[in-house]
Amino acid sequence: MEKTLDHPLLSLRSSLVFLLALLTGAAASGLTAVAGEGAARSLLAGLAATGLAVQFYNRLIATEDGTVQPPSSAGAGAGEGESNG
Numbered sequence: 798m799e800k801t802l803d804h805p806l807l808s809l810r811s812s813l814v815f816l817l818a819l820l821t822g823a824a825a826s827g828l829t830a831v832a833g834e835g836a837a838r839s840l841l842a843g844l845a846a847t848g849l850a851v852q853f854y855n856r857l858i859a860t861e862d863g864t865v866q867p868p869s870s871a872g873a874g875a876g877e878g879e880s881n882g
Contacts, residue, residue: 814854822847 812819826843832837 810858810860814858817854818847818850821850860862 803881825846826839829842830839836847
């Protein structure tokens with residue numbers, strides 16, 4: 798009862814985003830270790846950088862279907878339709 802997958806587990810874009818995020822986290826972890834911090838702090842810095850890098854590269858790399866991703870909603874509504882004076 799063998800079942801083969803007709804499609805890849807991750808898309809090429811997702812794989813690239815995760816690869817770049819892992820490289821970013823490894824670089825942050827390595828630089829933190831070289832700076833003289835302990836192993837635990839280096840690992841935490843690498844994990845934090847990886848988490849932030851996933852979001853960054855997800856927005857940076859264009860989608861496969863060519864549609865534009867909407868901007869993040871951080872700060873949305875601030876100053877829109879409001880007068881300050």
